Amino acid sequence: MSAADVAFWLAQAGAQVLAGALAWFVGGAAHRRLRISHAAFGYWLALWLLALAPSVAASVWHASGAAAPAWPLPSGLPLPRLDAFAADAAPAHAAEAVATQPVVDLAGALLALYLAGVACSLARWLRGGVALRGLLRAARDAGERLPGAHSRRELQALRARGVQVVLSREAATAFAVGWPRRRVVVPEALAAHLDDAQLALVLRHEAAHLRRLDPERDALMRLAQAALWFNPFLRMLAARVQLAAELRCDAAAIGADPGRRRPCAQAYLATLRLAAGRAAPAGASAFARRRDPGQHQLRMQHMLHGDDRPRLRRGARLALLALALGGSAALAAAQAAGGGDPARIAAPVAAPTNHEDTGTASTKPAADVRRLASPQAAANAAPAPIALAVPLADTRITSRYGVSGGIRIRPHRGIDFAARRGTRVYAPAAALVVAATDRYPEGERYGKVVVLDHGDGWQTLYAHLQDFDVHEGQRIAAGAPIGSSGASGQATGPHLHMEVLHDGQRVDPEPLLR
Template sequence: MSALPPQTWMLLALGSVASAALALALGRTVQRLWPQAVSTPGVWFAAWCLAVLPPLLSVLLAGLAPVPLAALPVALPHPLALDNPATTLDAVVPPGRGWPSLGGVLMTAWLLGSALALLRLLTGSWTAYRVVRDASEVIDASNWPGPASTQQALSLRAQGITVRFTSHAMTPFAVRWPRPTIVLPESALHHFSDLQLRLVLRHEAAHLERGDPQRAGAMAMVGALLWFNPLVRHIAARVQMAAELRCDAMALGGDAAAGRSFAIAYLAALRLAGHGSAPSPVTALTHRDMAGHQLRLQHMLRGGSALRTSWTGRVAVLAVLLVSGAVITVVQAAVLSPAPLPRLTTLSSISATMAPASISHLAAAGQRFSAPLAQVRINSHFGDSGGIRQRAHRGTDFAARVGTPVMAPADGVVSAATAHYPEGDQYGTVVVIDHGNGWQSLFAHLDSTSLQPGQRVRRGDLVAHSGRSGRVTGPHLHWELLFNGERVDPLKHLQ
């Protein structure tokens, strides 16, 4: 895996933060105009998708269409083998030696942060699994505070939802895997009234009905990859709070009179869990979010009212999400790949457009060349002078990902294989092959090569791997073909 340039990492990070900031601003605007959106998880989940999807999709879009800086602004001298056939250059330094690049350091930091975030997530999930595994399943009417909660537990069991009790002091929670389960602390049987315990069970059952555990797990996985963006975590917390408020409303079922009992049970659960020393699972409530606790208590005391969104409202939210996401994705992909997308050029079209003069020149030279890549797609043609170039392009650029095999276009002898081409450091890693009869090939911006000067190669032999070394904006292969010291169009000399 090759490290991206530092500027690409910075663009990706800034794009992620910008997307999250826009999504958070839109979510707050909707909530200000539509106050009940605070208990509507779909609104904040749409904002979360707007925050995380455009940066990820822009990377994929830019990666599928890598666009290089096709030509150097100043023409470089001819390959040294033309001026002095006896000249040899130092062999290219194998990848991995010397100090790591800044791009490699940034990639390592991102991978390390993602690994730590995923490890924390897996640790919390493993803790939750152990609590569920060790919890006991006992539904004895004599131990329950009343018939309402007992009947609720039996009804849940009939639906395939298991109610278990743990000796750990923690808040109630629900999990979907390995099977739908609600876990309660044993103290709940003694500190909750019959109504309160029934409301707690209905709240956790609502989480399972809505698929909140699966949604929260998927969001946590994506959030681990974007660990550097605090705004993504903030929006994810908004989604979770909206889900809690919605489940509170579903538990109350419009019974405003039961809101006070539910609020008292909520405070009791927090107080009981606060006395525990066992680690809490990842699904447990956080005791540091005082503002969130206050919001939930106020929502319960008001009867847990929840806004029912119509299909029209859902379609409108989805349309805004799709349009905004598409615009952000295209803009970020354009920033990552500022040049136009490459046009597809096939060998058949190349042969069809060869001029008679070029064909006669090729016949006179008695030399034909094969394509250096298995799949030919042209980013920039020989002689192009548009864009940022100050003079005509001296070679042909082929779209190629980092590590794509580069084959010898014809038999020859390696004249140079170096990362320090004289007066041409902008070329990056270079391989020059002398094909004889005045013909030479120069491949630039390579990722690596194992060739040595003086080594013979046959047509189709692996000579290097394409890359993004030197002055480029994306991975590609730059091929210059020279005849008697004059650069010519390589496409007009392909067989």
């Protein structure tokens, strides 16, 4: 993992925690201010998804490579002299390589820490799954051992839907399992303690969980939270999602019959007493699985008196969905931008010209080339002694010359262009090819490199190429293809890194581009 990878994924981790904090605090404030129902399942699920959006957007853009954020290297290497490729010389800039080594070591440590957290989260989940499997293996079919007509009627309804009801000596609470076989598990002690009407309500509650696919949804959320174990707000939002799921299943069990309210509350109290000090198995959607006294009190209130807060209307739900999708799209667009300026100024491509002893004809299409122009750079630029065409068609600069801070040990020594993998790179002016190699001296991080000499002390370098179409010693015309962009060396995504040197000193390439 390179220093650029460290910067990219640390930024995503920070964005993930920040998005979770905003969703928790802003969403919670809106919930209290608007008196939204605690059973508004969609509301809390949308907030959970918004908190998850930065990681999803970053992973998609990073994996696709399409307009991926081109996080540049923390420091550049000097352009080679014309004879630098003649022999393998000892590194003349070893101090610069040593300076970046701690960043690479930090990357390994951070990656190990992250993977250890994921492993611990998955190990806890796996341990719960093994315990659940053993519990299900020891459970026995309920058969006709239920206390009365109401509970047997619910049992028959579940069987008709392919759901098995089993009794377990080990279970502390009733719960539903969605995979690999849909089941409702009821503790034998609970079945013996509850009367017929109360047990029927417990079965109706768990049947509602299965109808709404709550066990499967809960498993997916647990998997996402294992990958993002460092974000506490994601777990807090998931707890509110589960509470809303329990409340709506309570309401489904009671239905429109107010006579079921008290028996449902009594069954819930009996379940709490039986489950005191014991946790429900991982992956199970349980009738009483939360230990928060406030949540238990809220559920009792809903069971006995109903929901005194209004549900979200359809228009509000649609607006919330639009907000969630819009927020996700905005985050994805931010990832795609890669920190570049969205403004683009069109500039025509310089027409191909002949160079003395040119051996390669220009094949660059005569099309408009777009690039970003920094107003500050344009204002401070001296009259350009050399004019360079933009090396890519439809170009966008993502990192400019001289940028420092963050993970950069030294100011950025070139400019980076966003480019898809395989995008053609063209010579900005007539030149002699002095290097076309994947063994750039003292700079393996640069990957495949082409260096052009334009005369009068001017040289340009192009790094992270996928391949090159020229060879050392070849003379080429302006606009001739020299290779294609890629992500060779150490780069988090496809892009083109360009540097300009005049008389052995780096200069800002941007004012020279025409």
